Amino acid sequence: MSEFVITVNSTVDLPKEWLEERQVPVIALKYTIDGETYEDMNGLSSKEFFQKLRDGKMATTSQINPEQAKEALEPFLKEGKDVLHLAFSSGLSGTCNSMMMAAEELKEEYPDRKVIVIDTLCACLGEALLLYYALKRKSEGMSIEEVAKWVEENKLHICHDVTVDDLYHLHRGGRISKATAVVGTMVKIKPMIYMDNEGKLQVIGKERGRKKSLNRIVDMAVEQAKNWKENDIVMITHGDCVEDAEYVAGLVREKMGIDNILINNIGTVIGSHTGPGVVAVFCMGDHR
Numbered sequence: 001m002s003e004f005v006i007t008v009n010s011t012v013d014l015p016k017e018w019l020e021e022r023q024v025p026v027i028a029l030k031y032t033i034d035g036e037t038y039e040d041m042n043g044l045s046s047k048e049f050f051q052k053l054r055d056g057k058m059a060t061t062s063q064i065n066p067e068q069a070k071e072a073l074e075p076f077l078k079e080g081k082d083v084l085h086l087a088f089s090s091g092l093s094g095t096c097n098s099m100m101m102a103a104e105e106l107k108e109e110y111p112d113r114k115v116i117v118i119d120t121l122c123a124c125l126g127e128a129l130l131l132y133y134a135l136k137r138k139s140e141g142m143s144i145e146e147v148a149k150w151v152e153e154n155k156l157h158i159c160h161d162v163t164v165d166d167l168y169h170l171h172r173g174g175r176i177s178k179a180t181a182v183v184g185t186m187v188k189i190k191p192m193i194y195m196d197n198e199g200k201l202q203v204i205g206k207e208r209g210r211k212k213s214l215n216r217i218v219d220m221a222v223e224q225a226k227n228w229k230e231n232d233i234v235m236i237t238h239g240d241c242v243e244d245a246e247y248v249a250g251l252v253r254e255k256m257g258i259d260n261i262l263i264n265n266i267g268t269v270i271g272s273h274t275g276p277g278v279v280a281v282f283c284m285g286d287h288r
Contacts (some may be wrong), residue, residue: 002114004082004144006134007073009064009095010040011088012127013237013267022135027072029088029095029269033059038268046265050240050276059272063095069102073115077106082114082144086131086151090119091199116148118155121199124270125235125262125282126160132233133284157228159285160195161220163213164239165277167191167203192216194288214244217281218251224285225256231284234258237266239278248279256283 010028012019019026028039034057038044044052053059064072076083085103087096096119103115120127130151137147190213192205207213225231234252238245242263249261265271266278 001143002082003080004084004114004138005076006131006138006147007076007083007085008127008131009086009088009099011093011095011123011267011270012086012131013124013264013270014128014131014262015264016041018262024131024135025072025076027064027069027085027099029061029064029093031059031061031269031272033057033272040267040269043268046240046268046271049268049271053271053276059268061269061272063093064098066098066101066105069099070105073099073102073106077110077113077115080113083116084134084144084148084151085115085117086120086127086134087117088127089121089123089195089199091121091196092123092201114144116144118148118151119199120151120155120158121195121197122155122158123160123195123199124266124280125237125264126158126195128262129158129233129235129282129284130155133230154284156197156288157284157286159221159224159283159288160280161217161224161282162193162195162201162274162278162280163190163207163217164193164274165190165210166275168275192220194220197288210244214248214279215251217279218248218255221252221281221283221285222255224287225283226285228283228285231256231258233260233262235262235264235282237264237278237280237282239266239271239274239276241277241279244277244279248281252281
């Protein structure tokens with residue numbers, strides 16, 4: 001069985017140390033803010049980035065193009081390794097398509113190697129959760145084909161439950177309609193968002209007040225995960241509001257009985273579209 005690596009995009013939004021410890025190569029997207037362009041995970045700190053957004057600066061993001069994708073994947077093939085890439089949702093970015101185009105070219109140039117790109121239909125720590133379980137199966141001795149099959153069969157069981165302070169950034173980035181954004185700007189109304197089966201963000205309700213919205217995303221996760229046997233970790237992301245994330249973690253421990261919780265800042269690329277104040281819970285469940 002050939003050696004293989006599992007690669008991801010920077011939108012996986014895990015701590016760099018976590019990825020380095022597990023030797024997971026990261027292919028980064030970029031963002032531009034205040035006239036400067038940075039690489040996701042290697043640019044501004046979370047505090048610096050979200051302060052700029054709070055000060056009214058606008059951030060734009062750019063997807064990975066096929067040439068960049070090929071350049072990132074080819075070194076592993078030259079080393080004689082196969083590659084399984086877990087790509088950022090095609091419902092949110094053209095990055096996945098670029099990764100697939102690069103894979104097709106590389107398979108022609110390296111016919112003895114395997115390059116598999118999976119559209120995860122996930123974002124942020126949803127991608128991370130899928131990576132977590134993929135690495136677990138790789139460590140158990142599964143082949144690249146077996147891990148890829150497991151990911152394909154389970155990616156729509158990765159649940160994303162999200163609340164944001166407002167919908168301005170999501171609307172400006174084209175992720176939601178203007179009509180939907182208007183609803184979310186009502187005074188003290190906090191929108192509830194989930195990732196649908198096409199890997200797109202959908203607003204499914206609203207709560208009056210921040211605390212209620214934080215409680216609601218946990219209740220959504222509880223409902224989704226109640227019949228799911230394998231939930232040994234829950235992941236929580238936040239947009240420079242760690243106290244809210246810790247509050248949500250406490251609810252997860254209380255209501256889901258899970259102590260293994262990973263909390264991390266949302267990345268700068270995805271944070272460009274959610275804005276500060278976002279909090280999200282990621283778990284596995286029967287349905288999204």
